[in-house]
Amino acid sequence: MGVALKTLTGNYAVATAVKLARVNVISAYPITPQTTIVEKLAEMVELGELKADMIRVESEHSALAAVYGAASGGARAFTATSSHGLLYMHEMLWWVAGSRIPVVMAVVTRTIGPPWNIWTDHSDVMDQRDTGWLITFTENNQETLDETIKLFRITEDERVFLPGIVTLDAFILSHTTEPVDVPDQSLVDAFLPPRKQPYVFRAGEPIIMGNIPRDLKWNMMMREDIDKAMERAKKVIEEADLLWGKLVGRRYGGLTECYRCEDAKHFIIGVGAWVGDMREAVDYLREKLGLRVGLIKIRYFRPFPREDIIKWLNNAMSAVVFDRSVSPSAGGPIFVEVLASLASAGVRTPVRGVIAGLAGVDVTPEDIANAVLTSVSEAEELGTFKQSVLWFYGGE
Amino acid sequence: MSDESVLPLARPMIGVSGKTGSWRLQRPLYDSSKCIKCRLCWLYCPDSTIDINEGSADFITINYDYCKGCGICSNVCPTKAITMAPEG
Numbered sequence A: 001m002g003v004a005l006k007t008l009t010g011n012y013a014v015a016t017a018v019k020l021a022r023v024n025v026i027s028a029y030p031i032t033p034q035t036t037i038v039e040k041l042a043e044m045v046e047l048g049e050l051k052a053d054m055i056r057v058e059s060e061h062s063a064l065a066a067v068y069g070a071a072s073g074g075a076r077a078f079t080a081t082s083s084h085g086l087l088y089m090h091e092m093l094w095w096v097a098g099s100r101i102p103v104v105m106a107v108v109t110r111t112i113g114p115p116w117n118i119w120t121d122h123s124d125v126m127d128q129r130d131t132g133w134l135i136t137f138t139e140n141n142q143e144t145l146d147e148t149i150k151l152f153r154i155t156e157d158e159r160v161f162l163p164g165i166v167t168l169d170a171f172i173l174s175h176t177t178e179p180v181d182v183p184d185q186s187l188v189d190a191f192l193p194p195r196k197q198p199y200v201f202r203a204g205e206p207i208i209m210g211n212i213p214r215d216l217k218w219n220m221m222m223r224e225d226i227d228k229a230m231e232r233a234k235k236v237i238e239e240a241d242l243l244w245g246k247l248v249g250r251r252y253g254g255l256t257e258c259y260r261c262e263d264a265k266h267f268i269i270g271v272g273a274w275v276g277d278m279r280e281a282v283d284y285l286r287e288k289l290g291l292r293v294g295l296i297k298i299r300y301f302r303p304f305p306r307e308d309i310i311k312w313l314n315n316a317m318s319a320v321v322f323d324r325s326v327s328p329s330a331g332g333p334i335f336v337e338v339l340a341s342l343a344s345a346g347v348r349t350p351v352r353g354v355i356a357g358l359a360g361v362d363v364t365p366e367d368i369a370n371a372v373l374t375s376v377s378e379a380e381e382l383g384t385f386k387q388s389v390l391w392f393y394g395g396e
Numbered sequence B: 001m002s003d004e005s006v007l008p009l010a011r012p013m014i015g016v017s018g019k020t021g022s023w024r025l026q027r028p029l030y031d032s033s034k035c036i037k038c039r040l041c042w043l044y045c046p047d048s049t050i051d052i053n054e055g056s057a058d059f060i061t062i063n064y065d066y067c068k069g070c071g072i073c074s075n076v077c078p079t080k081a082i083t084m085a086p087e088g
């Protein structure tokens, strides 16, 4: 049915998706563990399999600037980076989102130094959460490929017109080979309409982007409009999931997926590759210990799935949020936003934030099950958590 | 353009910020006899206040309503056909 099973690393899954999306312009600067994405794309361009311009630049700041310029001129454009490269790009992320120019970027999540470290955690992408980019986390290489293709459609929808980031965990996905269904070009063409964007810079039609407005309220209104577009994106993401599901037979849910949640009283919340380990932990806790535990996988961190979180946790006894990054003294960012969502609806379910897996520290399904088990017992006994944020190293 | 979004866009217009030439401390003076029609002054003027007159005796015209007197044109001119003189 128009698909071919291939063995692909996460990085090659991204490159394959970008090719299928018929991207016109690619620019990037090498950084481990992202490099093989653009290496593969350069090879595709070189072999004539992908008709795109590959712009070589001297830094990540310039990479996104080049992609931004191309996209402003009407090109479907792509870049990829990690860690320090993403931080170096940070200013340009604001420019792209503030100009409402759709662009897709892959971020292979990697720890930020010092000390030097190439393994996964989510600090790099969490540092971009206020820029106005959509942010999706993927669990396996199949989802990485699917979500990269979808992100072009979602970001170029006139209800959204914002750029988007697809993340994959360093090495766990980026350099691990998995079987991936690669859809036919014809299916992707049917899914992806020709590029749309709010305006195009053309020679001979001068417009100015970013001038100081006469009334500063206009400036503030532009920020509010990004906020509204991010809210509108929620529906667009669900529509894309539905349509892609019809075409290729794979649906993931919209902003979240809830695993074994029907009768769950306790919930685990997580993002990215270790959601796979969380599924194993849920199975173990249910089958071996008879605990009614469910798993909320957050697929999109921006827009944040406030409504889904409230719906699932409304009558829950407890929730444990796993964060692979931390805002010092405030807790993990997902934990903080889960709490804020619940508070906005008056839901008083006790929530614990577990900070784990930073700097690539390995966390196994057993570690996750242990951390959840401790929390579940505490919540059942006390109806609350004595310590809301826990640093967890696993392996005990 | 889209109706859905509030965009940071503007259309360029002549003199939208008033007559910026009133700030000028130095005035660029053009000597057509030295001009080799290279267009560098036109290209470099940050305020687009230099016009090209194809086929006329004066190859360029400087619009003093908006020229702010920065001296870039004089600096890039390869033959010193533009010199800067203090404003009165």
Ligand code: SF4
Pocket: B028, B044, B045, B046, B047, B048, B049, B050, B062, B066, B067, B068, B069, B070, B071, B072, B073, B074
């Ligand atoms: S002095 Fe400056 S502003 Fe005036 S014409 Fe020369 S370059 Fe333009």
Ligand code: SF4
Pocket: B034, B035, B036, B037, B038, B039, B040, B041, B042, B059, B060, B073, B076, B077, B078, B079, B080, B081, B082
């Ligand atoms: S830069 Fe000098 S020589 Fe060249 S066009 Fe201008 S005035 Fe003439």
